[in-house]
Amino acid sequence: MREFPGMASSAAPIRRGFINEVAFAAFCQTANNNVGWPPGELTPEELVRAVSYVRSLPIRRETQGDIAADGGLAPEEIVDIDEQRRRLIWMFLFNKPAGSLLTEPTFPGCGMIDSCKGDLIASDALYEVKAGDRLFRSIDVRQLIVYGALNFIAKRFKIERLGLFNPRIGIGATMSADDLCFEISGKQSSELFSEIAAAFSSGEISR
Structure with a gap:
């Protein structure tokens, strides 16, 4: 079932696996902090925590090789991360009972x-x-x-x-x-x- 239109992203394909992991980690932070809708933009502090968490994982869900984790995040990558996070929040938290989600x-x-x-x-x-x-x-x-x-x-x-x-x-x-x-x-x-x-x-x- 289609829930959203496909995302248009200018982030480099080699970085997508790392970006996806950071987006999911950022979503988990928001969900675990019981943030309501609309969630607001991802803060720099939340982004840093999400990146640190992903880089601490012994095995990533979507690995693209060590190159994908090198360097900081470009502006278009942050936009990609925040849009994925917003979609995940809408899908799993919007109009859902409190406490119904376990990450x-x-x-x-x-x-x-x-x-x-x-x-x-x-x-x-x-x-x-x-x-x-x-x-x-x-x-x-x-x-x-x-x-x-x-x-x-x-x-x-x-x-x-x-x-x-x-x-x-x-x-x-x-x-x-x-x-x-x-x-x-x-x-x-x-x-x-x-x-x-x-x-x-x-x-x-x-x-």
């Missing part, structure tokens, strides 16, 4: 899979944010399914829907976990997640 939820590991962080849980929906210049891919869906399976094992969060959102292109997709699992496997989510959990524990993972 970077942690899922306990299982077997050969280490503990990991998702992007966000909005009410009962687990979302991954993908801000590349591309449509969603099967690997994005597999990532959601893995997180769903880890949560099924741990029973840490109430997750009934799975979704993807791309603030750069402006599109999103959400399905119930049962419907998505049935579409890709012909099985209910509980059955598929149980089988994935068994595979994690046994080490029998196929690509």
Whole structure:
């Protein structure tokens, strides 16, 4: 579903991965500080904190190589970051109940899979944010399914829907976990997640 028109950005493509990470980190700051709508422009202090956080991550969600993290941010990159942040705020915070959003939820590991962080849980929906210049891919869906399976094992969060959102292109997709699992496997989510959990524990993972 289209939520916004595609973004026009003059930021260099080699920098986009780093920019996307900073935008998401800036959004998480805003969400965790319970900032309402309209959120206002990103302050220099918030931007510095977001950049520092991204550079501290051992593994980035969207890595472009060390060159992407070098140097300061150009004016057009800051515009890109703030627009992505604004779209994320509108999508996940505007007219939503207070406390309905959890950023970077942690899922306990299982077997050969280490503990990991998702992007966000909005009410009962687990979302991954993908801000590349591309449509969603099967690997994005597999990532959601893995997180769903880890949560099924741990029973840490109430997750009934799975979704993807791309603030750069402006599109999103959400399905119930049962419907998505049935579409890709012909099985209910509980059955598929149980089988994935068994595979994690046994080490029998196929690509």
